[in-house]
Amino acid sequence: MKVIILTGGGDAPGLNAVIRGFVKRACQLGIEVYGSEDGFEGLLNPAVPLLRMDDRSVRGILHKGGSILGCSNKSNPFAMPIEKGSKETRDCSAEVVAKIREHNIDALVMVGGDGTMYYGRRFAALGVPCIGVPKTIDNDLAGTDRTFGFETAVNTATWAIDALHSTAEAHERVMILEVMGRYAGWIALASGMAGGADVILIPEIPYKVDRVVGKIKERAASGRPFTIIVCAEGAAPRGGHVAEIEQVARPGQLKRLGGAGERLAHELEGEVDHEIRVTVLGHIQRGGTPSAFDRLLGMRMGVHAAECCDRRAFGRMVVLNGTTIRSIPLDEIPEGPRLVDPEGQLVNTARAVDIELGAGPGETIPPPRAQSVG
Numbered sequence: 387m388k389v390i391i392l393t394g395g396g397d398a399p400g401l402n403a404v405i406r407g408f409v410k411r412a413c414q415l416g417i418e419v420y421g422s423e424d425g426f427e428g429l430l431n432p433a434v435p436l437l438r439m440d441d442r443s444v445r446g447i448l449h450k451g452g453s454i455l456g457c458s459n460k461s462n463p464f465a466m467p468i469e470k471g472s473k474e475t476r477d478c479s480a481e482v483v484a485k486i487r488e489h490n491i492d493a494l495v496m497v498g499g500d501g502t503m504y505y506g507r508r509f510a511a512l513g514v515p516c517i518g519v520p521k522t523i524d525n526d527l528a529g530t531d532r533t534f535g536f537e538t539a540v541n542t543a544t545w546a547i548d549a550l551h552s553t554a555e556a557h558e559r560v561m562i563l564e565v566m567g568r569y570a571g572w573i574a575l576a577s578g579m580a581g582g583a584d585v586i587l588i589p590e591i592p593y594k595v596d597r598v599v600g601k602i603k604e605r606a607a608s609g610r611p612f613t614i615i616v617c618a619e620g621a622a623p624r625g626g627h628v629a630e631i632e633q634v635a636r637p638g639q640l641k642r643l644g645g646a647g648e649r650l651a652h653e654l655e656g657e658v659d660h661e662i663r664v665t666v667l668g669h670i671q672r673g674g675t676p677s678a679f680d681r682l683l684g685m686r687m688g689v690h691a692a693e694c695c696d697r698r699a700f701g702r703m704v705v706l707n708g709t710t711i712r713s714i715p716l717d718e719i720p721e722g723p724r725l726v727d728p729e730g731q732l733v734n735t736a737r738a739v740d741i742e743l744g745a746g747p748g749e750t751i752p753p754p755r756a757q758s759v760g
């Protein structure tokens with residue numbers, strides 16, 4: 387059996403653990419593995435050869451962030467820009483299928499976000515045997531209880547909150563930390579709770595500014611003249627919209643979010659006596675050494691993907707279900723992103739330790755419908 391593995395979309399800590407787990411198990415099972423560089427680019431660009439991979443190709447990579455195969459969130463094989471920067475696109479899926487046939491490939495293993503899983507469903511419908519491995523720091527991929535990369539991102543954001551605490555206290559400031567997560571608040575909620583934030587704003591709970599102001603004033607009145615606010619990049623005030631860096635998504639790409647922290651600072655200015663400072667954590671959350679949990683989850687998923695190939699269990703996505711790794715049909719991945727439940731246990735725990743979430747229990751008005759994520 388011959389299979390191709392690729393890492394699509396943005397990177398996430400733990401990708402190399404997946405590649406290593408997959409390649410090692412595949413070699414044991416007598417499967418020939420080829421890597422496609424930069425996601426689908428390696429399958430679309432005739433000048434880029436497929437990389438033959440074996441045990442030696444995956445030595446010394448387990449602790450490294452990024453992906454030894456490279457990633458691309460610009461290559462949607464079903465809508466590729468006709469040239470660099472062009473808004474016009476064309477469907478290149480037939481070229482991918484042709485390359486797979488030309489090399490007598492038996493299966494395509496795609497490690498990626500929901501965009502990549504969607505391509506997997508479409509390639510499966512074109513007769514390509516596919517396996518998906520879910521990846522995103524946002525932890526918003528439906529069908530799996532957890533994605534690798536999330537824990538590392540949360541650890542990094544928690545470290546940043548710890549660092550902000552001392553300077554916030556010294557200067558008696560309001561410190562806003564904007565974190566990633568797209569339309570889901572998992573990173574903000576988990577890191578904010580772990581870091582002891584006073585206010586956490588997430589997309590699933592559109593916030594009322596007066597509640598945030600009230601929390602800052604209440605803290606000052608009780609002798610704590612500083613406040614730490616963790617604001618998800620997708621958080622928006624009640625009735626407002628998600629802050630976007632680019633209003634229009636480029637072909638094959640998603641809109642870039644950003645500016646939620648600065649917007650909140652403007653909303654608070656004049657309402658509170660403190661100086662306000664905004665830190666945007668950005669891609670630091672995606673980089674660095676993967677946590678032990680993410681290495682282990684990635685490794686388990688990679689090994690399982692190789693075993694799915696061996697059993698010819700195609701058209702499936704590897705998932706973490708409770709504590710067990712298994713797989714579900716790509717067609718059965720629930721629609722839309724997996725979001726934080728505004729009345730769920732995690733949110734209730736945050737409320738129980740006096741974290742202000744911008745709206746009271748039962749007061750959540752659903753945000754405007756979020757678009758699909760990648």
Ligand code: F6P
Pocket residue numbers: 396459522523524566567568619642643672760
């Ligand atoms: O989906 C992962 C993610 O890091 C999001 O949290 C963030 O909004 C986005 O990707 C950033 O994408 P890019 O790397 O294209 O700026």
